[in-house]
Amino acid sequence: MxxxxxxxxxxxxxxxxxxxxxxxxxxxxxxxxxxxxxxxxxxxxxxxxxxxxxxxxxxxxxxxxxxxxxxxxxxxxxxxxxxxMMQVAEPSAQERAVIEAQLAAPGPIEQALEATSSILSDLSGAAGMVMVPHREVRVVQLNIVPLDPTRALVVLVDDAGHVENRLLDLPPGTGPAALQQASNYMNARLAGRTLREAVAAIEAEIRAGATALDEASRDLVERGLVTWSEDAARRRVLIVRGQANLLDESALSDIERVRSLLDDLENKQSIADLLDSAREANATRIFIGAENRLFALSGSSVIAAPYRDREGRVVGVLGVIGPTRLNYARVVPMVDFTARSLERSLGKRIG
Missing domain, CATH: 1.10.10.10 (Winged helix-like DNA-binding domain superfamily/Winged helix DNA-binding domain)
Structure with a gap:
């Protein structure tokens, strides 16, 4: 209506x-x-x-x-x-200090994103969410660390400072020399390229027999191609914290609605699709209840804002989700302030 x-x-x-x-x-x-x-x-x-x-x-x-x-x-x-009609209430000095202090803590970007989701949850009394959309990362460094005779840990660092760890199954009898050769080979072809570009280049070299790899190292690289190909097409990551906040005293009288909302949160891809629609917004967006089909049963609301890198490009969306009786006047400016604080934090980490 x-x-x-x-x-x-x-x-x-x-x-x-x-x-x-x-x-x-x-x-x-x-x-x-x-x-x-x-x-x-x-x-x-x-x-x-x-x-x-x-x-x-x-x-x-x-x-x-x-x-x-x-x-x-x-x-x-x-x-x-x-x-x-709403008259927004800007975050208090204490709330601003809490947000900025937690996001200023040193550490990898993943830690800042986790902290952002937790901050939004704690201050809003709802569930906090941060979406990291798929993007074409460029690899800066790769290391292979043997864990045991059958497994190794592959550590990738991209140009935005993200660190990603992946387990790689080792062919039987893989020795230190093969690991080192494979690592050197992959570093030379990954550095400065996107994962998609690097995978294509490595596959082309192997098909053409143009590599100087021995059999063990080539086997190791080929096994890794499957993992890297999946990463190149991976879905967006959605970090959700504070689901327990949705189970307050008022929820007991409407437990079916809350159960439906928790089911919505389990379907992270659908939530990510909703947040993705806020990427092009110039200001914080508010989705109320059945205005979005996803929440037709749970009657939930989402308040979301995009955040940008230091070049002004939108790199993700953050927000909160909760019942429609959210304190919009308080939460809307809080979400916006957190998005701006995260932008400053990411700029310092990347710079």
Whole structure:
């Protein structure tokens, strides 16, 4: 249902609607006319308030979950509030300090992304998410570290500072010399190329018999090609933290909705697809409930913002997911501030 323009509401209706939404987002409970009438600044009788609430319900902005239970905003009403009435509350100095301190900690980029997801979860009371989309990395360095006679650890470092570790099965009888030869060969062909380019070049050389590798080293390289080919086409990575925050006291009365939301989070590819739609946004995006088919059953909301590298290219999306009664006024600027802080952190790590 499309919400009516905010200008179609009278000043009285706007004020009562705003109070209902803000009280509901704060408490998670429907708001009744007696509660609103107790506000001295409204100066309206319960009967007058009930009349306005009924009008707002007919417009599809409010709903009564039970008889005489008060009103709560519909998803249509939440959209009208978020787009036309919400007054955002910037993160406090303490919250900003916490975000910046955790993202300033030294370490690999993966650590910063993990920290970002945890920060968003802790400060929003919802689940935090960070998506690292697929990109064509260029390899800077490769090392093969033997673990035991049958396995080795391949360590790749790319031009953005990412470190990736992969297990590689070793052919029987593989010795240190073969490992060293294979490592030198792969370093020479991987360095400065994307994984896709490097795999193609190595495959072409092996097919043409143009390598100086002995049989053991060539076998080792060929085994690695399967792993690298999979990496070159790998799916986006989605980091989710704080799912336990979704199981608060209010969830007990709507356990089916929460179970549906947790099922949505298990399907990370679908969530990643949703976040991917926020990559081209110039500002934080808000997805409310059934506006997205993914959340038609769980009635969840997502607040998401893209983050960029130091050249201004979008490299990922971060955000939070939770029930539709998220504190949008607080969480929206928090997500935006975290995205900007992560950009500064990544710029320092890469630079």
């Amino acid at each position: 499309v919400s009516p323009p905010i200008t179609e509401l009278t000043l009285r209706a706007r004020e009562i609607f705003r109070r209902v939404v803000e009280d509901y987002l704060d408490s998670g409970q429907p708001v009744g006319s007696k509660t609103l009438a107790g506000r001295a600044d409204l100066n309206l009788s319960p009967a007058s308030i009930r009349s306005v609430l009924a009008d707002l319900e007919r417009l599809g902005l409010l709903a009564a979950p039970h008889t005489s239970a008060g009103r709560m905003p519909t998803e249509t009403g939440l959209r009208l509030f978020v787009d036309g």
